[in-house]
Amino acid sequence: MDLTFAVSPVVLAVSAVVAAAFAWWSYGRSTPTVSGGRRVGLAALRFAALFLVLVLLFDPVWRRITRTGEPPLLAVLVDDSESLRLGAGPPAAAVRQAVDGLPDDAALRFYRFSGDAAPAGTDLPGDSLAFAGERTDLAAALARVETDFAGRNLRGVVLVSDGRVTDGRNPAYLAERFSVPIYTAVAGDSLSSRDVRLERAVTNDVARVGSPLPIQAGVRATGFSGESAAVTVASNGRIITRETITVPGDGAEATADLTITPTAPGVYRYTVTVGPLAGEATTRNNSRTLTVRVLDDDRRVLMVSAGPSPDLAALRAVLDADDSVDLTVRTQRSPGQFYEGALPDALGGYDLLVLAGYPGAAADPGQAQRLAEAVAGGLPALFVMTTGTDLARLGRTFGDVLPVAPDAVRGGGVEVQLAPTAAGEAHPVLDGLGVPPDRLGALPPIAASPTRWALQPGGRVLATVRRGGTVLDAPLLALRQNGDVRSAALLGAGSWRWRTLPDDLDDLRGAYAGLVDRLVRWTTATRDRRPVRVRPDRALFGERDRVTFTGQVYGEALAPIDDARLELTVRTPSGGVERATMRPLGNGRYVADLGVRPPGSYAFTAEATRGGARLGSDRGTFGVGRLAAEFREPGADPALMRQVALRSGGAVVGLDSLGQFVRGLREAGALEDRPLVREDETPLLDFWWLLVVALALLTVEWVWRKRVGMV
Missing domain, CATH: 3.40.50.410 (von Willebrand factor, type A domain)
Known part of the structure; x- marks a missing residue:
């Protein structure tokens, strides 16, 4: 323990000497004069009071150091x-x-x-x-x-x-x-457990009715090298397909490529399983469940034409021959008028907009703007140039939503042939037509505008133009993906010639129909036009997990709706029905929390209404059960x-x-024990009784002075 001051102790000592000298001197000139013991006693009282005040003025701190041990x-x-x-x-x-x-x-x-x-x-x-x-x-x-x-x-x-x-x-x-x-x-021991496990199972989230759905399974094993095991895909307890693989050695992976073909639309859960084999440490890591949304293969296509033309007839013939396309045609007759009737009111119900030369000279600006807004709102678009296309109007109205926009419009046309780019030869639109992509340059020439085109953000050129033996840096076939929305443009009039070919081009006879089909499929591949989309946040929840949902509600042209009432109906494994209202978050997003649910397989439907009017619905499945994460690799x-x-x-x-x-x-x-040193510091000014002592000393001095008659 020690005492420290804000100033040097020497200063304190000098101050004490000065205080003592002052006290002694002051009683040498008193009235009446005092001497001897009285002078000493009175001077001592005054000095003690002055010294105590001086000590406190120098801000002294009392420091205590305690040493202990922490267990x-x-x-x-x-x-x-x-x-x-x-x-x-x-x-x-x-x-x-x-x-x-x-x-x-x-x-x-x-x-x-x-x-x-x-x-x-x-x-x-x-x-x-x-x-x-x-x-x-x-x-x-x-x-x-x-x-x-x-x-x-x-x-x-x-x-x-x-x-x-x-x-x-x-x-x-x-x-x-x-x-x-x-x-x-x-x-445990890393080598003691014999086990076969399904390491991964991968497929598409979305499939179409009648189209093959590939599923790839990766299998790893410990202690079963060289044995045979079956990999199966099942739905509702029924095995759909199977493949037998040879179990790989420790640390290696065997791959099984399986294919199923959905026959009806809906949301399906497919269980991929390997084995089991005798002597496995656990079979809980032998399977995984995949959730796939199967869509109807029909595509609703709206084709708007600038007017009758051979290109329109060729496009219509190809699309009409496709059973998966539900085609609606509107052909411009005069400003604001179409041969087949007015434009449909609900453009959001279509999967693709085909602009066959549209807009032409007779296009109504309001109708063209409405179509452009639908594309900007998310409707995929395919533009095919014809001799009736008004490029100036095309640039003003559709320039922001197509892969390319006219940068400097020029009249006339030149005969060109298609020249695939390196990127185009590897792209699915051109790769897979049944002929080598470079062979497409033998197709009959079409008329391309000398207009200079500007490639839009997200756009890519699959083919440029070739005149004679020279390939020019001018786009002829371009694609664009903006988020999940896709568009394509064929910038040459007369593509109908690619449908009627001479005998020496017999190997290219299906190229035109194949190209149109692939453009339609590519532009609509990622399209989700559902106005109501609700999904559980996991396909499989653990027994202790809270079951949560996320939803979205959209209106015409995919505009988010924030004030809808989104009702969730869940059918439990026991056959009961539970309902919940999803909570809006803004920007068309909704959430729900159903809490912890018992194990089993659940089905749900979601329906959105607004002002009493039905906006749409969605449905799906999810499961609650013990997660197999701990059993994936024993x-x-x-x-x-x-x-x-x-x-x-x-x-x-x-x-x-x-x-x-x-x-x-x-x-x-x-x-x-860890030594602990604790230091406590306490300012003497915190001790109120020291001030009381100083006051008491001055009081005793004053009383004594009065008793001896001093003034």
Whole structure:
């Protein structure tokens, strides 16, 4: 303990001498004069009061230093996930035995963890471990310990786990900066479990009726190399297709390519399964479920023409011959008038807009603008130039929504042939027509405008023009993808010639129909015109997960609707019906939270209304069940556990000798008290009684002066 001042003690000493001299001098000139003991006593009282005030003015601080020891702490993290049930043993029994074998030590602090970590106090009986966690997040468990023991005497962490991480980040990165050593005890054996597992199953989210849907399955195995296993795809318990593969060696992957053909529209759940084989550690990692939306293959196409022409007739013939196309035609007759009747009121119901030379000289500006706004709102478009196209109007109205826009309009036309670019030869529109893409240059010439074209953002040129033997940098076939919306443009009049070919071009006879079909399919491939779209946030929820939904509601031209009422109806596995209203978030988005649901397969429908009018509906399925993440790869991962230990400055410990290791830490001095030095500082001004003492000294001096008759 000591006392410190804001100024040098020398200054305080000098001040004390001055105060003493002043007190003695002041009583040498008093009336009446005092001497002897009275002068000494009165001067001493005055000096004491003055000195105490001086001391307080110099801001003294009373400092006390206390030295103690903080007891050590050792955190023990025990993996309580499902994966500990697998393998030889299984590892769960060894973990329980190791935990029960730890010494009764006040320094130990237990945590059980799986997806998150929970403190279990100073004791964790082995039989209290349920091994039911659906995920393993080692990094989160270590981070929890680091937070809970911040600033305390944590001397190390003992991590008991199989090291199979199924959630969160890599714990080895966290171990590099961990403040204390991590001692890892590996539960299980990486080589003891024979297992075949479905590593991945991949397919398209959207399929069409009558079109093949490919499904690729990746299979890995341990201990079954060279054996045969069946990979199947099933729906509603019925196997649709199967393929037999040879099980790969350890660490390798075998691929099974399966194909199914949906026969009806709807939302389907397909279960892909491998095996099972006799002697597997678990069969819960043998299958995965895929959710696919199957759409009707029919495409509603609106074709608007600048007027009758051979190009219009050729396009119409090809589209009419396609059973998957529901074609509506409007041919310009005069300003604002069409031969077939007025433009449809609801453009949002179409999957594709084909502009056959439109707009022409007779195009009504209001109607053209309405079509352009529909394209800007998300309607795919295919533009085919004809001799009736008004390029100036095309640029003003559709220049922002097509792949190219007229930059400098020039009249007339020149005969050119199609010259695929390198990108075009590899693109699905040209690659797969049944003839080599470079052979398309032999098609009859068509008339291209000398207009200079500007490629729009997101556009790409699949073919340029060729005159004679010279290929020019002028687009003839261009595509554009803007988000999920696609458009295409064929910038040459007279493409009808590609449909009627001479005998020497017999190999190209189907090129025109194939090109139109591929352009239609490409532009509509990612099109989702549904006004109501509702999806569960997962296809399969865990037993402890909250079931949540996300929805979208759109109006004409895909404009978001924020004030709709979106009702969700869920059919439970037991046949019951539950309803919920989805909550709007703005910009046409809606959410719902159904809470934790019992395991099983669920079906749902969603219907949106606004002001009593029905806007549309959607439907689908989802499942609730135990997640198979912990079973995807049985067996331990000792390499990861070794990395965690070494990067943190710890060591790998045998699970059967864990208790002995902890006792050894104590004996080696690794679990010692941490010296704590505590400094307490108290300003003397905080002691109010010192001011009272100074006042008391001055009071005694004053009373004494009065008793001896001093003034």
